[in-house]
Amino acid sequence: MSIKKISKEELSQLVSTLIASGDRVEGVQAKDDKFAFGPLTSADDLRLDYDVTLLSPRKYVLPPVESLMTFEVGGRYQSEYDTEKLTLIGVHPYDMIALNQIDQVFSQDEVDNHYTTRRKNMTLIACDVVTPSENVFASSMGTATVSEGYDILLTDIGDAYVADAPTEKGQALLCNAADATAEDLAKRQAVQERNQSDLNRHPLNCKIEDLPQLLEKAYDHPVWEEKAASCFSCGSCNQVCPTCYCFNVQDDVSWDLKSGTRSRAWDGCLLENFANVAGDHNFRKKRNDRFRHRLYRKGKYVPEKLGIGTACVGCGRCITACVPGIANPVDIYNTLLNDIKL
Amino acid sequence: MSKPRVAIFDFACCEGCQLQIVNLEEEILDLLGVVDVVEWREAMSEQSEAYDIAIIEGSITRPEDEERIKDIRSKASILIALGACASIGGVNKLKNNFDLNDVKKCVYGDAADMPHLETAMTKAVDEVVKVDFKIQGCPVEHDELTYVLRSLLIGKTPEIPDYPVCVECKAKGNICRWEYSEQCLGPITRAGCGARCPSANNRCFGCRGYVDNPNVDAAKDVFEKYGLTVEDLKSRMVLFGSKQGPTL
Amino acid sequence: MSECCCGEKDIYLPELATITRMQHMNETELFLHLELDSGKELGHMPGQFVEVSVAGIGEAPISNTSSPTKSGFDLVVRKIGRVTNAIHAMKEGDKLGIRGPLGHGYPLEDMKGKDLVFICGGIGLVPQRSLINYVLDKPEDFGKVAILFGAASFEQRLYQDQLARWAQNDKVQLLETIDKPHPEWSGNVGVVTTIMNQIDIDLANAISLICGPPIMYKFVIMSLEQANVSNENIFVNLERRMKCGVGKCGHCQINHHYACQSGPVFRYSDLSDIPEAI
Amino acid sequence: MSKNIDINVKHLTRVEGHGNIVVNATNGTVEKVEWQVPEAPRFFEAMIRGRKYDDIQTIVSRICGICSISHSLVATKAVEDALGLEVTEQTDMIRLLMHFSEQLQSHVLHVGYLVAPDLFGAKSVVPLVSAAPDAVLTIIKAHRVANKWSELIAGRITHPVTLIPGGMSQVPSEKQLKDLAGSLKDIVADLVTIVEVVLSVADKLPAFERDTEYVSLGNMNPAQYTFYHGDIVTTDLDEGTPVNQWESVANEYVVAQSTAKWGKWHRKSYAVGALARYNNNAEHLSPLAKVVEGKFGLTKGCCNPFMNSVAQLVESAHVVEKALEIIDKLLTQGIKQEKVDVKPKAGKGYAAVEAPRGILFHSYEFDDNGICLGGNLCIPTNQNHANIQHDFEKYVPEFMDQGEDALRQGLEMLVRSYDPCVSCSTHMLNVEFVK
Numbered sequence A: 001m002s003i004k005k006i007s008k009e010e011l012s013q014l015v016s017t018l019i020a021s022g023d024r025v026e027g028v029q030a031k032d033d034k035f036a037f038g039p040l041t042s043a044d045d046l047r048l049d050y051d052v053t054l055l056s057p058r059k060y061v062l063p064p065v066e067s068l069m070t071f072e073v074g075g076r077y078q079s080e081y082d083t084e085k086l087t088l089i090g091v092h093p094y095d096m097i098a099l100n101q102i103d104q105v106f107s108q109d110e111v112d113n114h115y116t117t118r119r120k121n122m123t124l125i126a127c128d129v130v131t132p133s134e135n136v137f138a139s140s141m142g143t144a145t146v147s148e149g150y151d152i153l154l155t156d157i158g159d160a161y162v163a164d165a166p167t168e169k170g171q172a173l174l175c176n177a178a179d180a181t182a183e184d185l186a187k188r189q190a191v192q193e194r195n196q197s198d199l200n201r202h203p204l205n206c207k208i209e210d211l212p213q214l215l216e217k218a219y220d221h222p223v224w225e226e227k228a229a230s231c232f233s234c235g236s237c238n239q240v241c242p243t244c245y246c247f248n249v250q251d252d253v254s255w256d257l258k259s260g261t262r263s264r265a266w267d268g269c270l271l272e273n274f275a276n277v278a279g280d281h282n283f284r285k286k287r288n289d290r291f292r293h294r295l296y297r298k299g300k301y302v303p304e305k306l307g308i309g310t311a312c313v314g315c316g317r318c319i320t321a322c323v324p325g326i327a328n329p330v331d332i333y334n335t336l337l338n339d340i341k342l
Numbered sequence B: 001m002s003k004p005r006v007a008i009f010d011f012a013c014c015e016g017c018q019l020q021i022v023n024l025e026e027e028i029l030d031l032l033g034v035v036d037v038v039e040w041r042e043a044m045s046e047q048s049e050a051y052d053i054a055i056i057e058g059s060i061t062r063p064e065d066e067e068r069i070k071d072i073r074s075k076a077s078i079l080i081a082l083g084a085c086a087s088i089g090g091v092n093k094l095k096n097n098f099d100l101n102d103v104k105k106c107v108y109g110d111a112a113d114m115p116h117l118e119t120a121m122t123k124a125v126d127e128v129v130k131v132d133f134k135i136q137g138c139p140v141e142h143d144e145l146t147y148v149l150r151s152l153l154i155g156k157t158p159e160i161p162d163y164p165v166c167v168e169c170k171a172k173g174n175i176c177r178w179e180y181s182e183q184c185l186g187p188i189t190r191a192g193c194g195a196r197c198p199s200a201n202n203r204c205f206g207c208r209g210y211v212d213n214p215n216v217d218a219a220k221d222v223f224e225k226y227g228l229t230v231e232d233l234k235s236r237m238v239l240f241g242s243k244q245g246p247t248l
Numbered sequence C: 001m002s003e004c005c006c007g008e009k010d011i012y013l014p015e016l017a018t019i020t021r022m023q024h025m026n027e028t029e030l031f032l033h034l035e036l037d038s039g040k041e042l043g044h045m046p047g048q049f050v051e052v053s054v055a056g057i058g059e060a061p062i063s064n065t066s067s068p069t070k071s072g073f074d075l076v077v078r079k080i081g082r083v084t085n086a087i088h089a090m091k092e093g094d095k096l097g098i099r100g101p102l103g104h105g106y107p108l109e110d111m112k113g114k115d116l117v118f119i120c121g122g123i124g125l126v127p128q129r130s131l132i133n134y135v136l137d138k139p140e141d142f143g144k145v146a147i148l149f150g151a152a153s154f155e156q157r158l159y160q161d162q163l164a165r166w167a168q169n170d171k172v173q174l175l176e177t178i179d180k181p182h183p184e185w186s187g188n189v190g191v192v193t194t195i196m197n198q199i200d201i202d203l204a205n206a207i208s209l210i211c212g213p214p215i216m217y218k219f220v221i222m223s224l225e226q227a228n229v230s231n232e233n234i235f236v237n238l239e240r241r242m243k244c245g246v247g248k249c250g251h252c253q254i255n256h257h258y259a260c261q262s263g264p265v266f267r268y269s270d271l272s273d274i275p276e277a278i
Numbered sequence D: 001m002s003k004n005i006d007i008n009v010k011h012l013t014r015v016e017g018h019g020n021i022v023v024n025a026t027n028g029t030v031e032k033v034e035w036q037v038p039e040a041p042r043f044f045e046a047m048i049r050g051r052k053y054d055d056i057q058t059i060v061s062r063i064c065g066i067c068s069i070s071h072s073l074v075a076t077k078a079v080e081d082a083l084g085l086e087v088t089e090q091t092d093m094i095r096l097l098m099h100f101s102e103q104l105q106s107h108v109l110h111v112g113y114l115v116a117p118d119l120f121g122a123k124s125v126v127p128l129v130s131a132a133p134d135a136v137l138t139i140i141k142a143h144r145v146a147n148k149w150s151e152l153i154a155g156r157i158t159h160p161v162t163l164i165p166g167g168m169s170q171v172p173s174e175k176q177l178k179d180l181a182g183s184l185k186d187i188v189a190d191l192v193t194i195v196e197v198v199l200s201v202a203d204k205l206p207a208f209e210r211d212t213e214y215v216s217l218g219n220m221n222p223a224q225y226t227f228y229h230g231d232i233v234t235t236d237l238d239e240g241t242p243v244n245q246w247e248s249v250a251n252e253y254v255v256a257q258s259t260a261k262w263g264k265w266h267r268k269s270y271a272v273g274a275l276a277r278y279n280n281n282a283e284h285l286s287p288l289a290k291v292v293e294g295k296f297g298l299t300k301g302c303c304n305p306f307m308n309s310v311a312q313l314v315e316s317a318h319v320v321e322k323a324l325e326i327i328d329k330l331l332t333q334g335i336k337q338e339k340v341d342v343k344p345k346a347g348k349g350y351a352a353v354e355a356p357r358g359i360l361f362h363s364y365e366f367d368d369n370g371i372c373l374g375g376n377l378c379i380p381t382n383q384n385h386a387n388i389q390h391d392f393e394k395y396v397p398e399f400m401d402q403g404e405d406a407l408r409q410g411l412e413m414l415v416r417s418y419d420p421c422v423s424c425s426t427h428m429l430n431v432e433f434v435k
C-alpha cells in the first residue's frame, strides 16, 4: 500500500473513534513537566510532540507484574493470558526497535505465549521524534528512525502527518486517508534525516558494531570499579530501560491457603540478589560486577544472542533515572575508547 | 490440624500497625478462618498465655518492657516484629539522640523525676530478643502484611524485598524526587511499600529501614552533589531509627 | 485475564508427576522417584534438569539423576530453601509440578568409545549419576570409567549404596576422599584433587566431567591442565540462579551464556575466555 | 451484695493504648478510685528538637495511629502559623476532606468495633460476626469506605504522606473525586443501618449524668459545626478564646497515677470530644445528622458521658454530608496541582484541630533556618483524664450496689465511651478493685 497523509484533525478524530469504541487505547500524555504513556480518555490529551516518556512502552508487552497461572495446592496448574485488545499510540523509533528486540527474545527458541498473546492483540502506532529529549543519543545507536514492527508510523510534517502503514491492522485504520504526495514524502525524509543526526546529546565515539570488540578487551578496566563505587544497586537503570526484560517469578496463595497465583514481575541485574543462589552464594556479589554486566548486556551479550547491532537504543532514560549519575552508557564506552585500542 | 494461635502485643508505639490489622476489613474474617487470635488487647477482652505466633508492635523503652518481651518470646515459637517501631525502633529512637534526663525535663518539667516517667534508651525488638520475621513500614502495608501471614501459614519463608524503593518507584513511572532536589531516601530504603511517598510526590522518609547493604557512601556523594552535607543525610537517615543500619 | 491462547504450549506450565518412591538419605538429602501423571516418559538426556514446582511455594531447578534407560526419573533434593524444604516435607503419593527436560545435557556422541573420568564434589554426584548409569547400561559404547567422589566430611559421604554398586562393576574405578580426618575413616583424606594421581585411566586421552560446589572447579581444572588434558575434553556442570529455565528470565546468565540453554553442561573450551564461569 | 470491692483492671482492652482502673472499697466506703495511665512515655516534644520544619508532621503523626491525620494536620497548621504561610482555598478544602475521612474512620471503628461489643455483652467484635453478621459487615463496609477515602486524599490510611507545609504534595483527580462522591452517597444507607443497630441496644448505655465543662472548637463566622477552623469555645463562656492562647486553656499538670499529663480550665476538669463539639455546635449539624440526633433524643446540654458514642454517630452522618458538599464545590471550580514554595524563617506558631476524640493543640518554635527549637502538644485524651477521674468518683458510689462485676464493666464502658487514645497521651486502660 502506498504511504498516506493524514491531517492533525483527522488523526484526532481517528483517536476519538478508537476511544469511543470502548477498546483500550493508551498513548503519550503530559505528566507534570514530563511525559508518560497512560490510558487515553480524550484525543486532546495525546502529545505526539513529546520528548521522551518516563517509562518505556515495554510496560505494555511485559507489565510490571503479570499473572502467569493459577494453581491449586497439591496440583493442577492453569495458564492465564491477557487477551485484551490494545491500541498504543506514540511509540518513538528507539522504543519501537527495543520492542522488536524483546519480541525476538520472547518468540525465539521456546515461544513465550503469554507474551505473544498480548503482543498479537496490540496495534502499535509509532511516531518520529519531534522534540529531542535532554539525554537522547539514538543517532549514535542507529535507532533514530525505524522501519519495522509498527502498524502505523506517523511523521509530523508540520500541518499533517505522513502515515506509513505496512500491516493490515494499520491500513484498516487509514482506509480513508489520502496518499502522500512526493512533496510530503520529501518533508518526511527531511525529518528522518534530521533525527538521524540530531538525536545525539551524547555522541558515541565509535561505531556500534565495534562495541562487542571494545568490550572484549575491557573486562578489567578500572572504570567499572570507579563508577560502581557510587552505585546504589537500585536497578533504576534497569527499570526504565526499554530493552531490559529480566523477570522474577513468585507464588502467592489466597486466604483459603489452597489455591493461588504464580506471577512474574520486573527484575533487574543491578539488584544485589539477582544472581544469588541458595546457600548465599552470589555469582555477581560486587557492585562493579553487576554494574559491568548491564553495560555488557547492552553492548555485547544481547547483540550477540539476537544477532543485532546494539541492545542499547539510546533513549537516555537511564541517564536521567540514575540518581548518582553514573549510568550513562556512552560515557562509559567513550571512557573505554580513550584507553583501549580497537 | 488445629489452627495456629496468634497473639498480638503492643509496646511503645502509636498502634497504627495494629490498626492495619483492623483495616484488613473483610479479610479479617479470612484471617480468622485460618488462625485463632487468642490475645489482642486493642480489639478484644480475652487474654491468653498460650500462643504459637506472637506479633509484636512497638519498641522497647523501659526495663519492665524488656522483661515482658522476654516472657513473650519464651512462649512463642514464631515472633514477628510488626512495623517500624518493633523492627527498627521507629521515631521513638529519636529520643536516643538526647540525654535521657534532658528528654524527661523537656516534656515533664519539674515533675520529670516522678518514678513512673522512668525511661531507657529505645530499642528495636531484636535488640532484646530474637525476631523471626520483620514486617517493615510505618505503618505496615496491607499487601505485605497479608502475604507474610499467608506464607507463614503454608510453612514458607516469605520473600521480603532486599532492594531499594527506587525499584518500585520506577516501575510506577514516577518522576524522581531528586529531579526536584528533594532528599529522597528511596535508593537505600527497603522496598515493599510500592513507593508510597514518592508516588504521592513526596520524598521517601526511610520508614521501612534500609536494605541489607545500603551504599551510604553513594548517598553521601549524592547529598554533596546537591549541595547538602553529611549532617543533612544523617538527619534524614535517623528519622525512623537512629541506631539502625549503617553508621555515618 | 483469560485461560485461552493461541494454541502454543505454555512453557511455564508444569505438568503433574507423582512421587512413587522416596528415601531420606540423610538430614539434608532426599531421593525421589517420580512418574509423570500423563503416563509418558520425560524423555531426558543425561545432564538435563527439570524445574520442580511446589504450588504456593515456587520452583527450583533440579538435575535429573537417573539414566533415560530406566522408566520414570529420579531426583535428589538438598534441603536448603523454600522449595526444597517443602519437597522434604512431602510423602510418597504426593504430587510435584514438573517442567522439562530443560537445558543441554552431555554430548553423548562426542564421548562414544572414550574413557570417562567423573570428578564429583558432594551433591555434584547427582547430575553425574544420570550419565554414569547411562554409560554403564551401554557398556559397549564407552571405554573405562573412573569415579572420584569427595565429601566435605565423613558424615556427608552420601550415596554409599550407589557407590558400592558401581564399585562392583569391572569397568569402574571408584576413588573416595573426605576433606577432614575421621576416626572411622581409613581411606584418603584431602580435597578431591589429592586423589587424581591414583586414576588408572590416561587422563590426557579421556573425557573429564566435573560437578561440585563453585570453588571446586578452579582447582580441579588446574590439576587437569597439569595432566595435559585439553580444554575440549573437560566438561563442567554449572549451577546458577534460574527462574524460567528457558532462556528468558536472565538470572542464569554467565557472561553471554544462559546456563539453562547452553548449559548446565558446558565444554570447558567454550568457557575458557568467560571470566564469570568458574 | 458485696460491700467490699476490689477492681484492678490492668491494661484495659478495646482502647487505643494502655490504662488501668483501680477501685477500692471496704464496707461500702470508697477508699480509692483511680484512673491510671501507665503507658510508656514517648517524649515527642523532646524528640522534635533540632528537626527541620518539614519533618515535624511526619514525626508527630506517629503520636497516634488512629488520629494520625489530625496530628499531621494540626502540626502542619502550627508550622504554617510559625512560618507565616497562607494556604489556598483548594488546599483548605482538600485538607478538610482528609480530616472528615478520619472522623468517619475513627468514629465507625470506635462505635462499631470497640463500643458495640459492650452493648451486645460480647467480649469483642469477633463473636458478633456470627451473632449479627449483617450488622458487622455493614460496619466493616463503612469503615472500608472511610479508609479508602483517607487513602485517596492522604496517600495512606494511617500517617498521611501528602501533607506538606504550605499545601498538598498531591491532589486527587476529578475522576477520583467523583468516584469518592459515589461511594459516600452509597454508605449513607449503611450509616442509617448502623444507627438502627446501636439504637436497638441504646438502653444498655447507663443513665449517668455529671455536669461538667465541655471544650471544643467553635465560634466561626458564618457559624458552623467545625472540626478544623475557629476559636476555642466552652460551655462555661460565651466568647471564644483564640487558638494561640491554648496553653491557658489546657493548664496541663502532671499527676502520680499517669504518664499522661492532665488538664483543667474553669472547673476542676473539662471534657473534650464528640459530645463537647455537639454541646457547643449542635445547631449547625447537617440534615441527616439532625435525623440521627432525633432518633436518640440527644439534645444540647447533655452531660451523660456515655452519650459521646451517640454524638459520634451524629457526627459521622454530618461529615459524610459535608464532604459531599466540598467535593461538589471542588468539582465545580476545578482541581489542579499547586506549587508550594516555602522559605524558612524564625517564629512561633499555634494550631488546634478537633481530633475524633477531642480538641488537639500543637505549638512549635523555629529558628531562622526552620529548625525546631521546641514544641508543646496537648492531646485530647490528656484533657479528658481528669474528667474521667471525676466521673469515676461520682459513678462508683452511685453504681456500687450492682456488685463488682457490673461496676467493673460500667467503669470500663465509661472510659471507652471517651474513646481514649491512650497511645496519644502516651496509652490507657486497666481496672483494679482493691478489697
Ligand SMILES: Cc1cc2nc3c(=O)[nH]c(=O)nc-3n(C[C@H](O)[C@H](O)[C@H](O)COP(=O)(O)OP(=O)(O)OC[C@H]3O[C@@H](n4cnc5c(N)ncnc54)[C@H](O)[C@@H]3O)c2cc1C
Pocket: A276, A277, A278, A279, C049, C058, C059, C060, C061, C062, C063, C064, C076, C077, C078, C079, C080, C081, C082, C083, C084, C085, C123, C126, C127, C238, C239, C240, C241, C242, C243, C264
Ligand atoms: C541446573 C541446576 C541443577 C540443580 N540440580 C540440583 C539437584 O539435583 N539437587 C539439588 O538439591 N539442587 C540442585 N540445584 C540447586 C537448586 O536449584 C537450589 O538449591 C534450589 O533452587 C533452592 O531453591 P529453594 O526454593 O529451596 O531455596 P531458596 O533459597 O528459598 O530459593 C529461592 C529462589 O532462589 C533461586 N535459587 C536459589 N538458589 C538457587 C540455585 N542454586 N540455583 C538456581 N536457583 C536458585 C530460585 O529461583 C528459588 O526460587 C540445581 C540448580 C541448577 C541451576
Ligand code: SF4
Pocket: A237, A240, A241, A242, A243, A298, A311, A312, A313, A314, A315, A316, A317, A318, A319, A329
Ligand atoms: S541502556 Fe539506558 S540509554 Fe540504553 S536503552 Fe537502556 S535506558 Fe535507554
Ligand code: SF4
Pocket: A230, A231, A232, A233, A234, A235, A236, A237, A238, A270, A291, A321, A322, A323, A324, A325, A326, A327
Ligand atoms: S540507576 Fe545508577 S545507582 Fe541505580 S543501579 Fe543503575 S547504575 Fe546503580
Ligand code: SF4
Pocket: A236, A323, B165, B166, B167, B169, B170, B174, B175, B176, B177, B178, B184, B185, B186, B187, B195, B198, B204
Ligand atoms: S523518588 Fe526516591 S524512590 Fe523514587 S526513584 Fe527517586 S530516589 Fe528512588
